[in-house]
Amino acid sequence: MPKSRLESEKFWDRESPKWVEQTPLGPLAHSVRRFIKDHTQTVLRKISKNLPIVDLGTGANTQGYFDDKELPRIIGLDISREMLKRNAIGKKVVALLNKDLPFKAHSIGLLTSFLAMRYQTREEHLNLLQEAGRVLIPGGALLIVDVPLNKYDYQYSSFNAKALAQLMESCDFENVSYEGTTLEITLRGPNYSGFGGDYETFRTSIAMVVGWVSQKGIRQASEELIAEYLIASEDGQITIKTATAPPPF
Numbered sequence: 633m634p635k636s637r638l639e640s641e642k643f644w645d646r647e648s649p650k651w652v653e654q655t656p657l658g659p660l661a662h663s664v665r666r667f668i669k670d671h672t673q674t675v676l677r678k679i680s681k682n683l684p685i686v687d688l689g690t691g692a693n694t695q696g697y698f699d700d701k702e703l704p705r706i707i708g709l710d711i712s713r714e715m716l717k718r719n720a721i722g723k724k725v726v727a728l729l730n731k732d733l734p735f736k737a738h739s740i741g742l743l744t745s746f747l748a749m750r751y752q753t754r755e756e757h758l759n760l761l762q763e764a765g766r767v768l769i770p771g772g773a774l775l776i777v778d779v780p781l782n783k784y785d786y787q788y789s790s791f792n793a794k795a796l797a798q799l800m801e802s803c804d805f806e807n808v809s810y811e812g813t814t815l816e817i818t819l820r821g822p823n824y825s826g827f828g829g830d831y832e833t834f835r836t837s838i839a840m841v842v843g844w845v846s847q848k849g850i851r852q853a854s855e856e857l858i859a860e861y862l863i864a865s866e867d868g869q870i871t872i873k874t875a876t877a878p879p880p881f
């Protein structure tokens with residue numbers, strides 16, 4: 633695990649060539665991308681077409697998750713200049729997603745984050761919720777997708793979609809939902825992937841949580857809510873609701 637943010641930046645710079653093609657996802661890349669894209673499209677249909685979208689921890693291939701017509705309004709934010717250099721989207725910001733976001737209050741329609749939350753601590757997840765409440769317009773959405781079972785990969789904390797969804801609800805996000813899916817792979821050739829999962833049974837799971845900012849805005853999480861979240865999020869597990877077919881390769 634990278635020990636400091638600087639090492640983390642260097643780590644991600646070095647990783648960047650692989651993330652253009654998403655090779656660290658190994659044979660799961662197709663299914664993971666499809667899961668993320670499907671959920672993003674569902675959320676996007678409810679967001680005003682004029683508002684910017686910010687993708688947090690955007691990596692090197694943001695366009696793979698969105699339809700081409702959405703690309704002009706997407707701003708990719710990442711710690712790694714090398715990731716952003718390789719990324720074909722037009723608007724890029726070098727910044728830390730665990731610090732206050734470099735956007736004006738109530739200026740963004742949708743915040744997304746794909747496969748980046750597990751690199752932040754749970755305290756940083758909380759800061760992100762507050763920042764989401766500040767930069768999103770009322771009615772805007774926060775969509776997070778990540779891997780709860782990530783035992784072979786670098787990570788600061790587990791991603792527990794259910795616990796995060798509960799916290800979002802308590803902070804006045806509306807219509808909060810979460811979902812998990814099991815992705816199964818059939819191995820042909822060497823099993824390399826930096827992606828989280830259980831390689832003995834060749835299964836991994838991916839989870840999403842989405843919430844909408846209420847008209848009242850987002851209130852500050854109380855000490856009690858934070859304590860509950862920190863405890864609840866420890867097991868890192870979610871209920872697996874659906875199973876998808878293996879990817880066509």
Ligand SMILES: C[S@@+](CC[C@H](N)C(=O)[O-])C[C@H]1O[C@@H](n2cnc3c(N)ncnc32)[C@H](O)[C@@H]1O
Nearest residue numbers: 644689690691710711712728729746747748751
């Ligand atoms: C596993 S990659 C996923 C990239 C992209 N979202 C995707 O799905 O292809 C994680 C990304 O998060 C970025 N990242 C990690 N920690 C970050 C931080 N604290 N602030 C900003 N970006 C960060 C990395 O540079 C990297 O691009």
